[in-house]
Structure formats: C-alpha cells, structure tokens
Amino acid sequence: MNKRFFITTAIYYVNGQPHLGHAYEMVVTDVIARSRRSLGEEVFFLTGLDEHGQKVQQVAQAEGKSPQVYCDELAADWQAFAKKLELTNDDFVRTTESRHKEFVQAILAKLHAAGQFYKKTYNGFYSTKEETFLTDKDRLPDGTFDPAYGEVIELEESNYWFKLRDHQQWLVDYLEANPSFVQPDYRRNEVLGFLKNRTLEDLCISRPASRLNWGIPLPFDKDFVTYVWFDALVNYISIPAAHGDAIVLAAAKSEIRNPKSEIELWPADIHVIGKDILKFHAVFWPIMLKVMGLPLPKQILVHGWWQKEGAKISKSTGNIVDPIAVIDEWGLDAFRFYVLRELDIGPDGNWTDTGFKARYQAELANGLGNLVNRSLSMLKRYRNGIVPAKHDEPSAEAQKVIAETRSLLEQNQLQAALQSIWVLITRANQYVDRTAPFKLAKDPAQATRLDEVLYNLAEICRVLAVLLWPFLPGTATKIYAQLGLTGAPDKFADAAWGGLKPGHKIGEPAPLFPRKDA
Ligand code: ME8
Numbered sequence: 001m002n003k004r005f006f007i008t009t010a011i012y013y014v015n016g017q018p019h020l021g022h023a024y025e026m027v028v029t030d031v032i033a034r035s036r037r038s039l040g041e042e043v044f045f046l047t048g049l050d051e052h053g054q055k056v057q058q059v060a061q062a063e064g065k066s067p068q069v070y071c072d073e074l075a076a077d078w079q080a081f082a083k084k085l086e087l088t089n090d091d092f093v094r095t096t097e098s099r100h101k102e103f104v105q106a107i108l109a110k111l112h113a114a115g116q117f118y119k120k121t122y123n124g125f126y127s128t129k130e131e132t133f134l135t136d137k138d139r140l141p142d143g144t145f146d147p148a149y150g151e152v153i154e155l156e157e158s159n160y161w162f163k164l165r166d167h168q169q170w171l172v173d174y175l176e177a178n179p180s181f182v183q184p185d186y187r188r189n190e191v192l193g194f195l196k197n198r199t200l201e202d203l204c205i206s207r208p209a210s211r212l213n214w215g216i217p218l219p220f221d222k223d224f225v226t227y228v229w230f231d232a233l234v235n236y237i238s239i240p241a242a243h244g245d246a247i248v249l250a251a252a253k254s255e256i257r258n259p260k261s262e263i264e265l266w267p268a269d270i271h272v273i274g275k276d277i278l279k280f281h282a283v284f285w286p287i288m289l290k291v292m293g294l295p296l297p298k299q300i301l302v303h304g305w306w307q308k309e310g311a312k313i314s315k316s317t318g319n320i321v322d323p324i325a326v327i328d329e330w331g332l333d334a335f336r337f338y339v340l341r342e343l344d345i346g347p348d349g350n351w352t353d354t355g356f357k358a359r360y361q362a363e364l365a366n367g368l369g370n371l372v373n374r375s376l377s378m379l380k381r382y383r384n385g386i387v388p389a390k391h392d393e394p395s396a397e398a399q400k401v402i403a404e405t406r407s408l409l410e411q412n413q414l415q416a417a418l419q420s421i422w423v424l425i426t427r428a429n430q431y432v433d434r435t436a437p438f439k440l441a442k443d444p445a446q447a448t449r450l451d452e453v454l455y456n457l458a459e460i461c462r463v464l465a466v467l468l469w470p471f472l473p474g475t476a477t478k479i480y481a482q483l484g485l486t487g488a489p490d491k492f493a494d495a496a497w498g499g500l501k502p503g504h505k506i507g508e509p510a511p512l513f514p515r516k517d518a
Pocket of ligand 1: 010021275305
C-alpha cells in the first residue's frame, strides 16, 4: 500500500468562534491538499480541535457549563465552519475523543517506562495565560515579562518533566542538514538562532489535577493531567494510529486494536502552522518524535499573522473580520481568493475592506468573470454554443502558464501560482480586445477567423477551470458546467491544451462574480 501525502493544520483551541487567521490557515492547507490530489497524489488532510487545557476550562467555567458540554457545542460550530470553507479534510480530530486520549496515554506510558520523564518540584514563575513556566531568561531587557504572557505569578509545584535538553545538539544538526524542514528559510533561522543562543530547558509535561483537571490523566500518576501541548501535538500521530498506520502503532506499542482501515500516513508531509507556535513544532515535537523512535515530519510550513486595517485582530476592541459574514455577502471563492492572493505563506498580512472590494472588482469580476462570460456568450450568440474546429494560437502561452503553475503548486507557492494564472486571464482579455470577435461576426468573410478566436477563448476558459480548481473550487466547477462539461476540473493533467472537442455544445453562460454596487 502506498503512503499518502499527509497534511495537517494546527488544531484550534475551542475558546471561541473561528476567525480570519484560523480560516486562512485552513484554506491554505485545503489548497495544498486539493492541488496535490489534482497532481495525482493520494492525500490525507487532517484538521480539528484542541479541547483540553486551562484556556478552554476557564471559558467553559465563565459560561457556567461543563467543559465537555461547552466543547461539544463549539465543536459543532467549527465543523460547520470547515464545511462552509469547503475544506476537503479527510478527518476532523477532537482531542477529547477516546481514540486520541488512549493513544496519548499509550505514548506517555511507553516514554515513562523508558525513563524519559522525571519528577521534580519547581519553584519559579508561571504564566497562566500561556500555561507555561518562565525563567529569568524569558525576561525582556527591562526586566519585565512580555505582555503576551499576561499575569506572571510565582509558583511552587511538583510535576513531571521530559528530558529535552539531551537532544539540543542533535536538533541543531538536523535543522542544518535539512534546510527544507522549516519553511520559509527565515523561520528556520529563527529556530536555529533560538537553539544556538540558549540552553534548552526540560519540558514540563504535566499539571497537577488539583489545579487543572480538564486534561488527559497521566497513565502512571492520576494526580496529574497531561500538559496541553504534549496532548495536542500527538494528534498528528494519534489519528494516523486510529486509521491503522503501522509505523505509529508500533511506536506506541499500545493496546489499541482493530483499527478500521490500514493506510500509511506517517511521517506527515506538511504541518501548516502559524508563526506563534513555531517553537512547539520545530523544537519540542521533533524531540518527542525522536524519543518515540518515529521519523520527523518532512516539513513545517509557517505562515504569518493577519491584522485588520493595520491593527491586531481582537474581539475586545471589535477589530475583527467575520469570515462567515464575508462569505455570505461575497461568496466563498471571493474570500478564498482574497486571502490567498493578498498574502504569501510567511509574512504577516493586513486585511482591508477596500482592498478586498478592489480585488473582487478588478481581478474576479472584471478579470476572470468578464473573460468567461463574454467568451461563452459570444460562442453562444455567434455559433449557437457549438465548439468550432480546434485552433492553437495561444497554446504556447497557455502551456507556459500551465507548466509554471504546476511547478509553483509543487513548491506550495500559492500566491505566485495565482499571479501566474492571472497572467493568462489578462492576456486572454487582451486577446478579446485585440481580435474583436464582435466585429469579426459582422463580416461573413471572417467566419473562419471568428471560429479560431471562439475556440481559443473557450479552451482558455476550460484550462483556467482546471488551474483554478484548488483555489476556487466552486468557480472552477461553474466554469466547467457553463462549458457543458461533466465531472469536476480536478485533474491537473486535463489542463493540457486542446481538450475541448469540436462539435461539443456548451451550457448556459452566467456571471461568475455579480457586480456589487457599494
Ligand atoms: O495555538 N493570523 O491554537 P490557536 C493568522 N491549539 N493565523 C492565526 C491568527 C492570526 N491572526 N491567530 C491564530 C493553538 N492563528 C494550539 C495549536 S497544534 C498541535 C496546537 C493561527 O487556536 C495560529 O498561528 O491559538 C495557529 O497556527 C492556529 O491559528 C491555531 O491557533
């Protein structure tokens, strides 16, 4: 059996509703998943929810609900949100599910038996907001802690610790030998800088149940629950285990039997995450996997953070983008297009309402929408919707864009791929203006030339549907339907020039991106 291309998002804290940043990460991951499928790979796309820990317990308490009831209610909203974004995820993990909890306990028991944990009493600083222990090394030059840590208290507490520090040099060597492990490069350099400038502290993997009980009990000491990150990161292997992945099942040597199917997932091909959780994924996670005896994920792909109108997204100040409201007003593909076209994977981005409307108008309505609508309407009007004989005037240009897009998709360069596709759209609109089929149609002596132009335009629309499928699946499907083609434009190989058959009758043209008067 072949290993699938396994791609994941981070799993989301259920302490609120999904926002723009979460939607962005999900859409980026979905586009990569769809493009790999289109390129012929078998893909497994995993997303889901991180339901344990203090953040979730506190919100549940504030709402007067048990954490489980609270999580169940919100999980329904998040699952509906994934559908709203038309994510093609193959599973949706919730860390409160027994398939995950049992696996976490199996791993913990195994590592404990192997002597990887020790118990010690800690006396020092603690950030409740970030659920993390701090040392003097975490202080800013002025002696304070970063405000991101919220209130920092002094604490004395007994806990279990994981021997991270033994692996520091191994990790540095690994990062240096594997430049594509963390991408973009500047994020890899950030991790290397962090590792070279300080000695790694061991990682506290428990919290006393007396202080926090919303977590997975340690299998070897019921007075403690698992630290939320040791629980959350493991979702990337607990779900493969639940699907019968032999490599991770062997690593856990667990009692989990009778997996439903047998598919090979691990190691993950890509973990898509945001910049704030880089240390967890590029330092803690590789070391955890190493001691479990598991191969490392092939790549950690790190995206930046969104702001809105130049300021931090924040519920309390009301500076938010509600993805659902945007989608209801403008359509899903307009939302997907804006976030993917506006922001490359890596730097921070800034949502502006005027920028969103400008892209909608210029690139979607006047660019893509206008091209498809006038091309198919003219074919309908002048040739009764029947595709004329094949022609290949723009084929070299189309092939160039097809090859470029393929290579960019293989490198997860989503923004650049859209730019490349839009070169074809712009050139095709210029081709309409230059050849002026509406004039050719008035001169019977130009009938053959009109046939050529109409074939070329319809074929460009077909090629575009295939290229756009991973990004704008609804629009791509509509273009196919308007061309009278059945099935989905979901195979990249179909982008090759000349697929439209002479004599084929197209469907009904209709505007893809209705004009908005505002
Ligand atoms: O950190 N712009 O969950 P989370 C872009 N449960 N991305 C953003 C963003 C923004 N404004 N705000 C958040 C957690 N994100 C853990 C992860 S993984 C094993 C456990 C991204 O809900 C953030 O960078 O706080 C992260 O990748 C994801 O949303 C989940 O954040």
